[in-house]
Amino acid sequence: MSAHRTERVEVVAEDASYLTAIAELPLSARRSRHVEGAVAVLSGDPGWVEAAQRAAIDGAVAVVIAAPAAAPSLQLRRLVDAATIPMIVQRPLLRPDVVQTAVTARAGAEPRLLTVDGAAPGAHKAVAVRDALGWLRSLSGERLTSRAGGDGLALLETRGGLAATLSVATADRSARSWLRVQVLGEVVTEVEVEEGRTQVTTLSSAGRLTAPTLFESAERLTLRRALRALSESSSPPDLADLLADCELADSLGA
Incomplete structure (x- = not known):
């Protein structure tokens, strides 16, 4: 069994929100300016794939990618194949704790149809489509394939034959990206996602339940997920899931 880390882990970050996160985790993290032996927090601006590769070469023990921009699937696949350290991805429209809340509230009820609608400014539409597909993958519990689609519209199907639809429109440049996800069946799940805000509602024979804020x-x-991955010597599937969503988005021409 691997020994768990107990010392504070050094974290290299420049983003103010991540500096605040480091300060809020004083027993497990401390700021550093040296990538070697540290968790490297990287901006998800274009070029983040190469930046993640450099951080790994420079000796980072884990990499956090904050709000990754759309990236070529071939580049991302090379990063996935070469990764030997945990790489944690912060996707503003697809928080893993919100996904877990939505899945848990369904209590194993089988979905019959999944839909996701949304909108995003043109410069961010590809990311919104990618993360919308991530929601469909997460709530169906299966990888999906495209049956028809293009320009933010898609008809998809899981390996088990479950149908899913996607519609992401182009919004004004100043607008925020948003998604609305529905899972229909004996239990209905509704998820509303806007950058910085989420709401999960579950409707069943027991009534209507809205998850706590x-x-x-x-x-x-x-950052906590990155520290936990190091403590447990584990590698979360963030990067592989991102790749799967990117490849499916590419097949839609998104």
């Missing part, structure tokens, strides 16, 4: 910042959550 989340107060932990996405940055603190992501």
